[in-house]
Amino acid sequence: MPHTTAPSPRTRVRRLPERAHYDADSIAAIVDAAMLCTVAFQIDGMVHAIPTIHWREGEHLYIHGAKGSRMLKALTAGEACVTIALADGLVLARSAMHHSMNYRSVVLYGRFEAVTEPAHKLASLRAFIDGLYPGRWDTLRPISDKELNATTVLRIALDEASAKVRDWGVKDDEEDLAWPVWAGVIPLRTVTGAPEIEHDSVGRVVPPTRFG
Amino acid sequence: MPHTTAPSPRTRVRRLPERAHYDADSIAAIVDAAMLCTVAFQIDGMVHAIPTIHWREGEHLYIHGAKGSRMLKALTAGEACVTIALADGLVLARSAMHHSMNYRSVVLYGRFEAVTEPAHKLASLRAFIDGLYPGRWDTLRPISDKELNATTVLRIALDEASAKVRDWGVKDDEEDLAWPVWAGVIPLRTVTGAPEIEHDSVGRVVPPTRFG
């Protein structure tokens, strides 16, 4: 397990630290495998946590939404904690307590900044769409200035982050191994279903997605 | 859409409020459909958000972990915000901006309390296991007092909560409907894979899970 980067005091995993990774590649891989994160922030000392889509470009995680969004406005005014979690499997042990899950998660601290430079903002939205649906941006009705103005794009550096991963079988106490109940892992994964075309869609060719 | 309960000032959805639900049944259904939540809280004015498994009993959401967990200790000392999000579909529009997702989410505010009364704690852990794997608790190596003592169970009332749901097709601007690109929804869902038995499992019968 690569531990090429040291954790900050804040991101050092204390519970089950053998499951921690701090290198940029491990973190980027989990950010890319997930589409959703939860963004936690404060307003007047009160904690809020809101689910949102993210994408990654290089060393930054990006999010987007309405210019008027309370979350997006609060995020440029203070610190945030971004959380990503992927459920990879159900772990069934012989004892109740050793039941667990296989998972990949990231916790990231820092401050979002607005992407305001017009060419950068446009390129980011293109990267967002094409990252999900390769080649789609150029096939869409071109985006308007009004739409661009109504949209806020924020990004946060993937600097102060930790990953935590469990990806193995069952750990039971030695003396329980012969207990006669099924022990093992039931994998979980997210799949796409049959595309549901809009009744008035003129285009008939389902676009490729990065989800296969 | 039932709106039988009024939102609190804190839980009133402001962006796209037509997607909001505040009734207990809508909220319970989303809590039950998800297995994971993100719990956001503060320590010394700093925001943390940690992913964890949850289960529901009646009007409460439950979580569990180590007695020594920083998260669990912080949660009984202050307010939390619990977030649940389920990704149900990718929505592909003719314009970039009308791309979206179908989803179900819950945001819950309040304060966790510890479940310390021994019979209640034991019954909750049984409900947790049997809720995931019907009938499994009685087949397991019985839980020990030492294990119970090492475990903290917390719960939070599902009182101050909002749900937000998008579950329809594509909304494009009238003038874009003839644009010749595929428009529609690609459903997403989580499925279980083939169970992977532990090499030394004596039990051979894969237990039922609530995931089918």
Ligand SMILES: Cc1cc2nc3c(=O)[nH]c(=O)nc-3n(C[C@H](O)[C@H](O)[C@H](O)COP(=O)(O)OP(=O)(O)OC[C@H]3O[C@@H](n4cnc5c(N)ncnc54)[C@H](O)[C@@H]3O)c2cc1C
């Ligand atoms: C899908 C899933 C389900 C889980 N279910 C449970 C559960 O039911 N009960 C339970 O106790 N724990 C669960 N965990 C683990 C949980 O996320 C915490 O790691 C654990 O509870 C320890 O919490 P703590 O506050 O004591 O962490 P500490 O180790 O004290 O946290 C210190 C720092 O470590 C980092 N860190 C902590 N947890 C994570 C993480 N998951 N990913 C990346 N960085 C992290 C953060 O930077 C944090 O500030 C689950 C994790 C995942 C991904």
Ligand SMILES: Cc1cc2nc3c(=O)[nH]c(=O)nc-3n(C[C@H](O)[C@H](O)[C@H](O)COP(=O)(O)OP(=O)(O)OC[C@H]3O[C@@H](n4cnc5c(N)ncnc54)[C@H](O)[C@@H]3O)c2cc1C
């Ligand atoms: C899977 C998923 C992906 C999403 N992706 C994006 C995205 O990429 N960009 C984006 O802008 N938004 C996204 N959303 C919607 C996002 O969660 C917020 O609802 C939205 O951004 C408005 O944020 P706000 O802070 O302005 O909300 P406000 O409406 O000002 O929030 C006020 C209160 O409404 C409640 N509330 C807000 N959002 C939710 C919610 N999702 N579920 C339950 N209660 C809620 C909370 O109690 C909150 O305190 C996504 C939601 C889901 C579930």
Ligand code: HEM
């Ligand atoms: C019902 C009896 C159970 C007991 C007594 C119990 C106890 C515990 C304890 C003490 C921890 C903390 C480990 C640590 O941080 O050192 C923990 C963590 C955890 N439990 Fe449980 N548990 C039970 C059931 C389950 C079940 C059924 C699941 C899965 C569905 C589960 C999943 C987890 C996960 C994912 C963690 C986090 C481990 C990590 O940080 O990587 N537990 N549990």
Ligand code: HEM
């Ligand atoms: C790239 C061009 C895009 C632009 C300009 C754009 C713009 C916006 C804006 C302005 C909002 C705020 C809506 C509101 O709260 O009033 C929003 C919300 C949202 N966007 Fe996008 N978006 C784009 C692409 C996408 C894509 C590709 C997806 C999906 C993969 C997506 C998913 C969402 C979701 C889920 C919301 C939240 C809606 C809600 O609150 O229910 N967007 N977007």
